[in-house]
Amino acid sequence: MQALRRILREMPDVELLWGEPMINLTSFRIGGPVACVARPLGEYALRELLAAVRNEGIPHVVLGGGSNVLAPDGPWNALVIQVSRTAGKMLKLCADGAQIRLVHVGAGVKLSTLLRFCVCEELEGLEALVGIPGTVGGAVVMNAGSREGCIADALVWVDLLDESGGKRRVFRDELPAGYRNMGLPEKAVVLGACMELRRTKKGSLKGRMARIMKRRMESQPIGFPSAGCIFKNPPGMSAGALIDRAGLKGLRFGDAEVSMRHANWIINRGKARAADVVALMEHVEGVVFSRFGIQLEREVRILGEGNAFH
Numbered sequence: 001m002q003a004l005r006r007i008l009r010e011m012p013d014v015e016l017l018w019g020e021p022m023i024n025l026t027s028f029r030i031g032g033p034v035a036c037v038a039r040p041l042g043e044y045a046l047r048e049l050l051a052a053v054r055n056e057g058i059p060h061v062v063l064g065g066g067s068n069v070l071a072p073d074g075p076w077n078a079l080v081i082q083v084s085r086t087a088g089k090m091l092k093l094c095a096d097g098a099q100i101r102l103v104h105v106g107a108g109v110k111l112s113t114l115l116r117f118c119v120c121e122e123l124e125g126l127e128a129l130v131g132i133p134g135t136v137g138g139a140v141v142m143n144a145g146s147r148e149g150c151i152a153d154a155l156v157w158v159d160l161l162d163e164s165g166g167k168r169r170v171f172r173d174e175l176p177a178g179y180r181n182m183g184l185p186e187k188a189v190v191l192g193a194c195m196e197l198r199r200t201k202k203g204s205l206k207g208r209m210a211r212i213m214k215r216r217m218e219s220q221p222i223g224f225p226s227a228g229c230i231f232k233n234p235p236g237m238s239a240g241a242l243i244d245r246a247g248l249k250g251l252r253f254g255d256a257e258v259s260m261r262h263a264n265w266i267i268n269r270g271k272a273r274a275a276d277v278v279a280l281m282e283h284v285e286g287v288v289f290s291r292f293g294i295q296l297e298r299e300v301r302i303l304g305e306g307n308a309f310h
């Protein structure tokens with residue numbers, strides 16, 4: 001990490017944390033120390049940093065809210081670039097029609113902040129995201145959503161930095177968005193997004209959000225550290241129902257447990273390690289495959305030496 005220290009010395013607009021435990025950066029509350037966490041304080045700093053680390057071949061990962069990832073246990077020799085301070089304050093109306101509003105949101109804005117804004121401004125179109133943790137950037141990359149809809153439904157365009165560090169605006173109809181995947185170009189970093197929302201009445205909007213949240217609270221282990229659903233639903237099926245039918249609810253490896261409330265969630269009962277979670281996922285995949293002949297696909301992103309960008 002000598003090269004990293006040299007690069008970072010020349011970058012005043014980047015906040016640094018050396019050796020930060022990843023438990024502090026992930027909703028799973030799992031993960032050992034990472035060599036460095038860098039928080040660029042603006043778009044220019046982010047571009048400079050990305051260009052420098054790509055140039056030097058330093059392994060790095062760009063992280064939003066850390067809510068859909070599993071970080072490695074061991075000391076992790078990589079750079080985590082967090083964009084929450086880069087584009088975290090942008091939240092403004094950029095167009096004003098009679099019934100339609102365009103809202104431009106920075107990638108680092110929390111989804112919960114965006115949803116509160118929607119309630120205050122009486123704008124509908126993002127209710128499906130209520131209760132989903134994380135940031136707008138992460139939600140756009142993953143096309144976060146629920147049965148009620150996904151973020152692509154409201155998306156107009158995404159501003160991103162492409163692999164060569166160029167800034168690009170990509171419109172929704174150029175993106176092959178699908179289930180839990182927006183289809184953004186590889187290695188692209190989201191800077192912000194524009195949403196098209198409709199004017200509505202605060203009372204009915206709050207009511208709809210409360211109903212979605214209530215269903216979520218009743219059916220999901222909200223409150224425990226987790227990464228949300230671990231597996232994608234196979235086409236036309238529910239991963240949770242398959243894992244449940246395989247009798248795996250409550251199965252525990254170390255402090256990682258298949259939730260009793262919803263079988264597609266693995267919760268951290270305290271001191272779960274990434275190795276416990278991976279072993280539990282592999283076990284679940286094996287049992288579901290042997291019982292039903294279905295190969296589950298992981299929704300959670302596993303971070304580690306193998307999949308950091310260079």
Ligand code: EPU
Pocket residue numbers: 145146147148216219227228229230231232233238239240241242244261262263264299
């Ligand atoms: N089910 C079981 N046992 C379980 C869990 C579920 O039998 O342990 C059954 C339910 O009874 C229901 C069916 O499976 O008949 C579907 O379950 P649920 O309604 O809970 O929805 P899901 O398909 O498991 C999806 C998303 C969630 C989202 C909910 C609500 C995926 C992988 N999951 O869950 O998203 O919150 O719908 O809209 O697409 C996430 O992506 O992280 C996530 C939590």
